[in-house]
Every structure is written in structure tokens, then in C-alpha cells.
Amino acid sequence: MACAASLLCAIAACQKNDASAGQVAGKMDDAAQQAGQKLDQAASYVGQQVDTAKQNLESASAPAISVDPSALASSAQANLQGAASAASAELGKAASLTGAGLQNAGRKLQQWSDSTAGASSASAASSDSNSNDAQK
Numbered sequence: 001m002a003c004a005a006s007l008l009c010a011i012a013a014c015q016k017n018d019a020s021a022g023q024v025a026g027k028m029d030d031a032a033q034q035a036g037q038k039l040d041q042a043a044s045y046v047g048q049q050v051d052t053a054k055q056n057l058e059s060a061s062a063p064a065i066s067v068d069p070s071a072l073a074s075s076a077q078a079n080l081q082g083a084a085s086a087a088s089a090e091l092g093k094a095a096s097l098t099g100a101g102l103q104n105a106g107r108k109l110q111q112w113s114d115s116t117a118g119a120s121s122a123s124a125a126s127s128d129s130n131s132n133d134a135q136k
């Protein structure tokens with residue numbers, strides 16, 4: 001409202017009329033009244049829109065939500081079976097990898113055992129021939 005009043009004062013001052021201070025004050029009062037009326041109209045319009053929206057919300061029915069327990073249970077069971085199947089497959093892979101690792105470790109242990117036994121018997125044979133030589 002202050003901007004509107006300032007604008008009206010500037011317009012009134014720019015005019016080449018020799019208006020008295022009373023006339024200018026009257027025009028400013030008229031402008032302020034018109035601005036107030038416009039604000040009242042705007043507030044009334046907003047109030048009407050809010051009331052309409054409230055009525056629409058109150059009269060609107062909430063959507064019905066229905067839950068079918070058997071469908072929910074069936075879906076849960078299917079999900080659990082899928083998870084169990086995936087877990088079983090992963091356990092099978094882990095068991096297979098573990099078995100292969102154990103076979104490899106067993107093979108290497110057997111090779112080490114064979115080489116140790118061979119070296120031990122060669123060492124014993126060499127030791128026997130040295131003692132026979134010493135007796136001669």
C-alpha cells in the first residue's frame with residue numbers, strides 16, 4: 001500500500017495541476033481504500049478456495065485397501081523357496097571347491113610322503129653300506 005501511495009504521490013506531483021494538499025490527500029485516501037478492497041477480495045477468494053478444498057477432502061472416500069492373506073503367504077513361500085534354491089546351489093559350489101582343494105592337498109601330501117620315504121630309505125641304505133665298509 002505504501003508503494004501505491006508513493007506512486008500516486010509521484011504521479012500527482014508530476015501533473016501540472018495546482019492541486020491543493022487536501023485534494024492530494026483525498027486521492028491518496030481513495031487509492032488506499034481501493035487497494036484495501038482489492039486485498040479483501042483476494043483474501044475472500046483464497047478463503048473460498050480453501051473451504052472448497054476442505055469440503056472436497058472431507059467428501060472424498062479413502063481408497064479401499066484389501067490384503068489377501070493367502071496371496072501374501074503364497075508370495076512369501078515362493079520367495080523363500082527361491083532363496084533356499086539359491087543357497088543350496090551356492091553350498092554345492094562351495095562343497096565342490098572344498099573337495100577339489102582337499103584332493104589336491106592330499107595328492108601333494110602323498111607326494112611329499114613318498115619323497116620323504118624314498119630319501120629316508122636311500123639314507124638308510126647308504127648308512128648300511130658305510131657300516132659294512134667300516135667292518136671290512
